[in-house]
Amino acid sequence: xxxxxxxxxxLLEPLVELxxxxxxxxxxxxxxxxxxxxVETAGLRLLLLKDADVPVYxxxxxxxxxxxxxxxxxxxxxxxLRLLRLPFGACRLCLIAREGEVVREEGRPLVLASKYxxxxxxxxxxxxxxxxxxxxxxxxxxxxxxxxxDAVVDLVETGRTLRENGLQPVEEWLxxxxxxxAQRAAFLWKCEEMRALRRALGGQE
Amino acid sequence: xxAPAPVxxxxxxxxxxxxxxxxxxxxxxxxHLMGRGYQLVHLPVLEYAHPESNxxxxxxxxxxxxxxxxxxxxxxxxxxxxxxxxxxxxSICYAGEVVRPRPARLRQLPELYQLxxxxxxxxxxxxxxxxxxxxxxALAGVAASDCLVSLSLAGLAEAIVRRTTxxxxxxxxxxxxxxxxxxxxxxxxxxxxxxxxxxxxxxLGAPPSLWAAELGVAEEVSRLVRLQQRLAPRGVASAIDVAxxxxxxxxxxxxxxxxxxxxxxxxxxxxxYRVEGRDGSRPAVGGCVYLGVALxxxxx
Numbered sequence: 160x161x162x163x164x165x166x167x168x169x170l171l172e173p174l175v176e177l178x179x180x181x182x183x184x185x186x187x188x189x190x191x192x193x194x195x196x197x198v199e200t201a202g203l204r205l206l207l208l209k210d211a212d213v214p215v216y217x218x219x220x221x222x223x224x225x226x227x228x229x230x231x232x233x234x235x236x237x238x239x240l241r242l243l244r245l246p247f248g249a250c251r252l253c254l255i256a257r258e259g260e261v262v263r264e265e266g267r268p269l270v271l272a273s274k275y276x277x278x279x280x281x282x283x284x285x286x287x288x289x290x291x292x293x294x295x296x297x298x299x300x301x302x303x304x305x306x307x308x309d310a311v312v313d314l315v316e317t318g319r320t321l322r323e324n325g326l327q328p329v330e331e332w333l334x335x336x337x338x339x340x341a342q343r344a345a346f347l348w349k350c351e352e353m354r355a356l357r358r359a360l361g362g363q364e
Numbered sequence: 365x366x367a368p369a370p371v372x373x374x375x376x377x378x379x380x381x382x383x384x385x386x387x388x389x390x391x392x393x394x395x396h397l398m399g400r401g402y403q404l405v406h407l408p409v410l411e412y413a414h415p416e417s418n419x420x421x422x423x424x425x426x427x428x429x430x431x432x433x434x435x436x437x438x439x440x441x442x443x444x445x446x447x448x449x450x451x452x453x454x455s456i457c458y459a460g461e462v463v464r465p466r467p468a469r470l471r472q473l474p475e476l477y478q479l480x481x482x483x484x485x486x487x488x489x490x491x492x493x494x495x496x497x498x499x500x501x502a503l504a505g506v507a508a509s510d511c512l513v514s515l516s517l518a519g520l521a522e523a524i525v526r527r528t529t530x531x532x533x534x535x536x537x538x539x540x541x542x543x544x545x546x547x548x549x550x551x552x553x554x555x556x557x558x559x560x561x562x563x564x565x566x567x568l569g570a571p572p573s574l575w576a577a578e579l580g581v582a583e584e585v586s587r588l589v590r591l592q593q594r595l596a597p598r599g600v601a602s603a604i605d606v607a608x609x610x611x612x613x614x615x616x617x618x619x620x621x622x623x624x625x626x627x628x629x630x631x632x633x634x635x636x637y638r639v640e641g642r643d644g645s646r647p648a649v650g651g652c653v654y655l656g657v658a659l660x661x662x663x664x
Contacts, residue, residue, distance in 0.1 A: 219470050220628045238468070238609065242568070244547035338545075344628035346544075347512050347603050350569040357568070364564060 161352045163203045164217055164225025165189075166210040170337050173247035174226055183359040202352070214239055214340065223345035224353060230314060230335045234278040240346050242353065243339040243362040250316040250335050252278070253328035257303055262310045262329055264289055272302035272311045279312040282332045300324045376473060385664055386477065386655060390459055393479050393500050393653065400496070402457035402481050407440055409433060409460075414443070421465055433463045437478050438637070438650050439614055446484050446639035449646065453485035459655075469629055473656070480634070480652025489649040490618030490636045491591060497632050497651035498600065501622055504658040510625040512601040514608060515588045518615045518635070520581060521607035527580030528563065529553050541567065541607035566606045581606075587618070620651075624661035631657040 165171065165185070178185040188200035189207075198205040206222050213227040214237035224242070230252055232239060252275070256262050262269065272293040273279035283290040293308050302308040304324050314335060315321065315328050339360055341353055358364065371377070378386075398404060413422050413430040420435035434440050437458050445456065459479040467474055481496065483489065494513070501511060521541040525533035540549040544567040550560055562578035576585040585604065592602045608619065617636030624631045634651025 239543075241543050241545040241547075244545075341544075342628065343609065344623050346569070347514055347605070347623055348601075348625065348628075350603065354568055354570075364561070364568065364570070 160199070160202055160204050161224060161349060161356060162206060162222045163356065164206045164208050164213045164222035164227075166213050166226055166337075167207050168210040170210060170226060170228065170248055174245070174337070177245065177247060177360060181359050181361055183356075203356070211235070217340050217342050220342050220345060222342070223349055224339060224341040224356065226337055227340055228335055228337050229333070230275060230278065232338065232340065233281075233333075234275045236277060237340075238343070239340040240343060241338045242341050242346075243357050243360060245337045245339065245360065248337045250314045251328070251331045252282070252312065252333040252335050253315045254310050254312055254330040254332055255300070255303060255315070255321060255326050256310040256329050258325050258327050269310065270308045272299050272308035273313060274299060275312060278333075282312070286332075300326055375475065382664070386659060389504050389659065390477075390479060390655060392503050393655075394457060394459060396499065396503055397457040397481050397496075400455075402455045405441065405445070405456045405458050407434070407437060407444060407458055407460070411440060411443070414439075419464065419466065421463060435462050435464050437462060437480060437652065438482060441482055442484075442614075442637070442639040442648065446641050446646070446648070449484055449639075449641045451485075453483055455481065455483045457481040472629070476657075477655040478652050479655050480650060482648060482650035484639055484641070484648045485646050486649060487647045488617075488636070489647075490620070490634075491594070493634050493636075493649045493651045494591065494618075494620050497620070497622065497634050497653065498598075500651070500653045501632050501658060504653055504655065505662040505664075506624065506631065506658050507662075508599045510661060511631075512603065512623045512625070513595060514603050514605045514621045514623065515591055516605045516608045516619045517584050517588065518617060518619055520584060523581055523584065524563070524566070524579050524606065525553075528555055528559055538607070542609050544568070544607070569603055569605075572604060591618075624657065626663075627657055627661045629657050629661075630654065631661055 175186045175189065188198050192198045196207045208216060211231050213225040214232045214235040216222040217225045217239050218237040254262060269288055269290045270293060271279060271283060271290045272295050274295060276292050276294045280292050295302060299311045299313045300320060303311045303326055321327060339357055346353055394404060410431050410433060413432040421433045422430055425431045441456060461475045462478050463474050464476060465474050521538050522533040525537045537549060537552060546564045546567050559578055562575035566575040566579060572585045572589055576582040588604045595602045614637045615635035616638055619635035620633060621630045622632035632653040636649045638645050639648045
């Protein structure tokens, strides 16, 4: 039985819709789950996890496969296989600043706030920026608005929250999409089951 | 009584039955290799820091030189022994700890016990090295049905990039293949529909008849298919991995890894490579068992 790590956050609803559309009745199984975190259905053991934890469970083999955003995969530096890019939840990881402001180093390191400490640091370095990272747990937009940081690095889906807070995306740093991911050894041992799950999520062969 | 001295995270002192069992298996495996003509060597724990030992512990010795703890016997033995080679082949075996500060698995210790063999000056021979490695795995008590062998050839992913795109391979495209990310690969490189389908099939572990010819790697892959046919009657499962992540960077030919069913970890591996001998570059082949992982696989 495949152990399938399912994210409980923003990716859950579109994932269930996609699976249900392809005949993999996740919605029904999860509706009857109540507060259970492990649910069995149609040859799958569903593990309900926080979005950011999915790559960790999969990389370490506590789950065979799962669904996670590229942002979480890269921020966790998880060595997992990306079997299928899913057709929902696409967004951008952007450098964000106050409207009308230019983000420059000006003789001192930039201060960047982000939930993605490793990923933001890596992408800043790739752009040659000398940046000090401030790790924040949420509402990172405030850090730019209140001057805690020169800019923030965060996901932008529609940009509405930014506009309402007087902020704007300055640069797109990474295109982000959710993926069906797999643990390397589990993929070798359970290849046929993984391919069947991939097909059930709309993957072509 | 005083409390035991603290040790760095992830380090253990072993006592009793566990030690006895490991020593017993180690001796059985070394006896097997020496019985096959492999000469036992003892290699140093320290050497001057070398680019291939990246990721290992490094420090400055009393003379101000940068030295590193050994992370892998295969390149270490090649650097120390191959330059002294006479004309004929030399076969060696070894056993001991290597230290890898970032273990791949959470409960794995940084110290890995590596027991293996190398032959310098023998062309090809990867098939025999795989056979011998599987003999060692069996002698360590791991059942064939609990093993899966992943087979690859060094440079196969790069060959696929070169032949499908007609351009020199870009490192980022090779990396996408190692992550099996066909979607982003196909965003980067526009391929005809049939070739794109073949690429997906190759990455998803479909039979080579569905992709090898279309991707222009049928000749290379036929060697891997023959190896699979050798393994099947012995009850050993196998898979062709066109872009493995865990391969030693020094392999330049056949490259294999043996995965355990319950540990989900690599318990043995090996392949073909080249060494710099006294009179130029020479072929070499080797294999090894990670003894602790093998014992964990059999439930010890």
